[in-house]
Amino acid sequence: MTLSRIPIERxxxxxxxxxxxxxxxxxxxxxxxxxxxxxDVFSLLCALGLCVSCSKKPDTGIDDTVTTLGSVEVTAQLxxxxxxxxxxxxxxxxxxxxxxxxxxxxxKANGDIIYVGHYNPAEPRSSVxxxxxxxxxxxxxxxxxMDVHRMALEVPIDDYYMGGIIxxxxxxxxxxxxxxxxxxxxxx
Amino acid sequence: MKIHFGxxxxxxxxxxxxxxxxxxxxxxxxVTRKDDHRVARLAEEVCKKGWIIYAARTLKGDWDLxxxxxxxxxxxxxxxxxxxxxxxxxxSPDSRKIxxxxxxxxxxxxxxxxxMQGELVFADSNGNNxxxxxxxxxxxxxxxxxxxxxxxxxxxxxxxFVDLETKEIIGYLNRKGFFQQLTWSPDGKWLCGVANSFGTxxxxxxxxxxxxAANAVSxxxxxxxxxxxxxxxxxxxxxxAKQENNEYGWTQLWMADAEGKKKSLVYGEDGRxxxxxxxxxxGRYVHFTGxxxxxxxxxxxxxxxxxxxxxxxxxxxxxxxxxxxLHGATKDGPVLLLPDGWEPHWTYHExxxxx
Numbered sequence: 001m002t003l004s005r006i007p008i009e010r011x012x013x014x015x016x017x018x019x020x021x022x023x024x025x026x027x028x029x030x031x032x033x034x035x036x037x038x039x040d041v042f043s044l045l046c047a048l049g050l051c052v053s054c055s056k057k058p059d060t061g062i063d064d065t066v067t068t069l070g071s072v073e074v075t076a077q078l079x080x081x082x083x084x085x086x087x088x089x090x091x092x093x094x095x096x097x098x099x100x101x102x103x104x105x106x107x108k109a110n111g112d113i114i115y116v117g118h119y120n121p122a123e124p125r126s127s128v129x130x131x132x133x134x135x136x137x138x139x140x141x142x143x144x145x146m147d148v149h150r151m152a153l154e155v156p157i158d159d160y161y162m163g164g165i166i167x168x169x170x171x172x173x174x175x176x177x178x179x180x181x182x183x184x185x186x187x188x
Numbered sequence: 189m190k191i192h193f194g195x196x197x198x199x200x201x202x203x204x205x206x207x208x209x210x211x212x213x214x215x216x217x218x219v220t221r222k223d224d225h226r227v228a229r230l231a232e233e234v235c236k237k238g239w240i241i242y243a244a245r246t247l248k249g250d251w252d253l254x255x256x257x258x259x260x261x262x263x264x265x266x267x268x269x270x271x272x273x274x275x276x277x278x279x280s281p282d283s284r285k286i287x288x289x290x291x292x293x294x295x296x297x298x299x300x301x302x303x304m305q306g307e308l309v310f311a312d313s314n315g316n317n318x319x320x321x322x323x324x325x326x327x328x329x330x331x332x333x334x335x336x337x338x339x340x341x342x343x344x345x346x347x348x349f350v351d352l353e354t355k356e357i358i359g360y361l362n363r364k365g366f367f368q369q370l371t372w373s374p375d376g377k378w379l380c381g382v383a384n385s386f387g388t389x390x391x392x393x394x395x396x397x398x399x400x401a402a403n404a405v406s407x408x409x410x411x412x413x414x415x416x417x418x419x420x421x422x423x424x425x426x427x428x429a430k431q432e433n434n435e436y437g438w439t440q441l442w443m444a445d446a447e448g449k450k451k452s453l454v455y456g457e458d459g460r461x462x463x464x465x466x467x468x469x470x471g472r473y474v475h476f477t478g479x480x481x482x483x484x485x486x487x488x489x490x491x492x493x494x495x496x497x498x499x500x501x502x503x504x505x506x507x508x509x510x511x512x513x514l515h516g517a518t519k520d521g522p523v524l525l526l527p528d529g530w531e532p533h534w535t536y537h538e539x540x541x542x543x
Contacts (some may be wrong), residue, residue: 090299090482090483091300091389091483092300093384093389131298131301132301158344158363158365158385159344159345160344161344162342162343162344162363162367162368163300163367163368163384164367164384164389164390165365165384165385165389166388166389167384167387168387170386170387170388171387
């Protein structure tokens with residue numbers, strides 16, 4: 001595999017060098033001008049896209065599922081993802097993440113800081129359910145520290161999930177681990 | 189016509205080359221050869237020591253249960269069920285019965301969920317009189333009790349003990365993070381399994397049944413634990429981290445005292461993942477599977493099984509340069525190559541005639 005990659009990369013570099021050489025040697029042609037206009041339009045579209053995304057409406061993450069599943073419902077900020085999220089199709093596991101609770105919507109949270117186990121976190125929540133774990137999901141696509149999530153939870157995790165757990169807080173906390181049933185992304 | 193015939197010949201040759209290559213990749217044999225005189229001596233030594241039961245694919249493609257002599261001879265298919273897949277056979281302590289799980293032939297065994305799949309079945313140890321015990325998905329991760337009258341099972345809600353005659357649940361235990369491969373110790377006092385409750389997933393651990401106290405035996409990337417006859421030691425698979433030239437690593441066969449104080453390599457081979465370790469009833473031998481592809485014993489067609497003396501531990505198979513750097517003094521005893529199989533189990537009892 002590696003051997004076949006090298007010539008391709010070299011080819012690219014060579015082509016790029018040739019293009020640079022051509023630019024230095026010849027005057028701007030119509031083709032170059034047309035390309036620069038295309039680039040201008042593309043940049044404009046990007047800027048427009050950025051504006052649209054910045055002006056995205058706040059989303060509290062509320063939906064019919066997050067408000068009904070689980071015994072606890074919170075909006076919480078993901079403080080950190082300790083350890084690497086492993087994307088291994090051979091093994092299913094839950095990864096424990098640390099959250100700061102911003103708002104408790106239902107049930108009771110065990111303090112401001114809670115530890116939540118997410119099943120196969122490399123997967124988008126919409127497609128994470130499988131033969132082992134059927135009733136989980138949400139609209140969150142990717143876990144990123146400092147993002148805010150609205151979650152339906154169960155506790156303790158062992159009562160709802162029987163499988164591998166990566167808990168890098170094992171030696172730091174004896175708090176119960178919550179099991180993430182539904183996880184939605186929250187935008188401010 | 190001549191041109192067409194030529195093309196046909198060409199296609200046939202290509203097919204032969206491709207298929208022979210695939211077969212080699214899937215189950216090429218370990219370096220140890222059966223013509224090694226030490227291996228021949230080992231085969232002779234074990235050939236009359238009872239039977240090994242294991243699951244294997246038939247030529248039809250389904251999984252059946254087979255028995256063979258420990259030298260790999262006298263193989264019998266004892267289930268012969270083309271519409272069903274059977275796996276995870278275990279002899280009862282008196283070896284009169286076996287338990288196993290069976291699923292439809294349209295389903296596949298999952299390497300991590302197999303103990304929860306399909307139905308639990310009990311049968312005579314020669315495969316006769318098979319009886320389904322419970323419904324689909326019931327009595328998960330079932331393991332024989334020491335006298336063969338009870339089984340221990342495990343579900344999300346905990347570990348529970350079932351009386352086989354009445355089918356009544358006669359006791360519960362918090363599962364303390366255990367989640368797969370539950371096995372009851374021969375002395376009846378302990379359970380071992382794979383747990384997630386010791387900071388790392390896939391920790392081999394044990395629970396004392398009387399107190400419910402659990403302890404880790406080997407942390408991080410361990411599985412398929414089983415007991416030594418003394419109930420004080422465990423055999424298990426372990427994939428050490430940071431292996432040279434191999435980020436994922438090869439899974440090796442290890443043993444440890446059940447308190448988790450000391451563990452040591454039993455058998456390793458760079459290029460193979462060793463799983464399903466099982467100790468002979470007298471504690472003198474160990475047999476296992478060695479798969480070139482990770483996690484594909486159940487999803488594939490099992491893997492070549494190997495058998496060796498425990499006196500020869502640690503043994504390293506093949507060239508295994510990286511592994512040999514870590515374990516200088518190895519005995520490299522003979523390893524008897526056995527047919528492809530999955531999760532073998534050994535009894536020294538003689539079995540009744542098969543149906």
